[in-house]
Amino acid sequence: MENIQNLKKDGIPITIIGLPYAGKTTLVNWIKEGRFTRPKPTIGVNFEEIKIGNVNFSVFDISGQTSFRSTIWKSYVMTSVGIIFVIDSADREQLEEASKWFWVMVDEWLEGNYTDKVILFLANKSDLKRALNLDEIIEILNLTKMSQHQSLSFQFFKTSIREPKNIDYALKWFVSKVKNLIDIQKTNPRALLITDIDGNILNLYDPENIVEDSNMFVGYLNALSGFTNELLGHDRFKVIKVDPYYYLISEENKHVVSIAVDDEQALPEARRLSFLVNEFISKNQKNLTKDKLVKFVNSIVE
Ligand SMILES: Nc1nc2c(ncn2[C@@H]2O[C@H](COP(=O)(O)OP(=O)(O)OP(=O)(O)O)[C@@H](O)[C@H]2O)c(=O)[nH]1
Ligand SMILES: [Mg+2]
Incomplete structure (x- = not known):
């Protein structure tokens, strides 16, 4: 199959x-x-x-x-x-x-x-x-x-x-x-960041170094998750704008996937990519390694 x-x-x-x-x-x-x-x-x-x-x-x-x-x-x-x-x-x-x-x-x-x-x-x-x-x-x-x-x-x-x-x-x-x-x-994401729920970075695709200070970003995510154990709920997405980019954030199995794109029109494509990542994480939950994750992300971004 x-x-x-x-x-x-x-x-x-x-x-x-x-x-x-x-x-x-x-x-x-x-x-x-x-x-x-x-x-x-x-x-x-x-x-x-x-x-x-x-x-x-x-x-x-x-x-x-x-x-x-x-x-x-x-x-x-x-x-x-x-x-x-x-x-x-x-x-x-x-x-x-x-x-x-x-x-x-x-x-x-x-x-x-x-x-x-x-x-x-x-x-x-x-x-x-x-x-x-x-x-x-x-x-x-x-x-x-x-x-x-x-x-x-x-x-x-x-x-x-x-x-x-x-x-x-x-x-x-x-x-x-x-x-x-x-x-x-049509757009390739500017950055694709995967962290665990505590903010530890598991994958960072960031060819143009736009997530310069990922601590800031992770801090933001932590602040969000501080209110509830579940960051966003199942299959839900949150969009935040940190100029000049839009970030689409989703959560799956205690992983947070954040994708940066140039404009609002690219958000649907970002959402499609996060479904792919979430799918991958769910299927490989038991033996997920950083290497595997990096390889997978590289295969879906250009
Ligand atoms: N008369 C007629 N038969 C058709 C038509 N389209 C498909 N068939 C026939 O319907 C049967 C089933 O077609 P498939 O394409 O295998 O059906 P499927 O939707 O792929 O089915 P699954 O793979 O089992 O989910 C085949 O014998 C086809 O030849 C049509 O427009 N007219
Ligand atoms: Mg068939």
């Missing part, structure tokens, strides 16, 4: 999720080979580097199996820029379940308000006779509610990979949105 820890910055990270048999891998194969295939069910995560137009993508096509949804799906969604959610529009029995997971993603994981995600919803297999029409799907999945989440870039399409129908059109929308987002956010 491709491990999220190996996520490199080579391609723009894209995640494809949806229940089993929806057509996720068929979609990946279609993009790669330009033909309709009948893949076997995916076990784990299928990773592909794909070029669409002149843009490189790192595509994570994830198994739809139940056991993957609350953990693996979430990790990849949080650390991706684009998400493609695929449903089988002929499988009426599974629509409620698909709807449930779509809204878990939007409301719980993305809290409905992320500006750094593009979501493409595909009502696939529209070629099948028993496929529901788009209006029915919109109603069952309550997709009009997405208009309340205007910060998320969202679009739905009725598609068939078999015919093929609408796929090019849908992907065109998706690629251009993702590319715009990346152009806006």
Whole structure:
């Protein structure tokens, strides 16, 4: 299984999720080979580097199996820029379940308000006779509610990979949105600092020496954590401005990750990077060494 820890910055990270048999891998194969295939069910995560137009993508096509949804799906969604959610529009029995997971993603994981995600919803297999029409799907999945989440870039399409129908059109929308987002956010952090909760530095990526006096910074963090044992609470972020930079601070398993960026527009990318670091820390909790951490951080920053 491709491990999220190996996520490199080579391609723009894209995640494809949806229940089993929806057509996720068929979609990946279609993009790669330009033909309709009948893949076997995916076990784990299928990773592909794909070029669409002149843009490189790192595509994570994830198994739809139940056991993957609350953990693996979430990790990849949080650390991706684009998400493609695929449903089988002929499988009426599974629509409620698909709807449930779509809204878990939007409301719980993305809290409905992320500006750094593009979501493409595909009502696939529209070629099948028993496929529901788009209006029915919109109603069952309550997709009009997405208009309340205007910060998320969202679009739905009725598609068939078999015919093929609408796929090019849908992907065109998706690629251009993702590319715009990346152009806006494109930035390497100025600094990435990891400390333990007492302020001891475990990693410091600081090529331009902007965290000159990390004691000051650590002092600030200590002052914050002095009030509560938990600095920020789970999956929460705090942004502080210490001119001329913005610092995004997050906490995971008694580690504090602080990322400095130039401007507000780069904060979503900083948040994505902190998810990657937090993920790494959680997974390596038992045998985390400073060396490992430094190596990992170097692999996600340029
Ligand atoms: N009729 C029709 N069949 C399709 C279409 N897209 C995919 N399929 C078929 O649906 C079946 C399941 O497709 P997969 O791509 O393996 O499904 P998946 O979403 O990757 O499933 P998991 O990997 O198990 O989560 C395959 O036999 C595909 O050929 C479509 O647009 N129309
Ligand atoms: Mg698959």
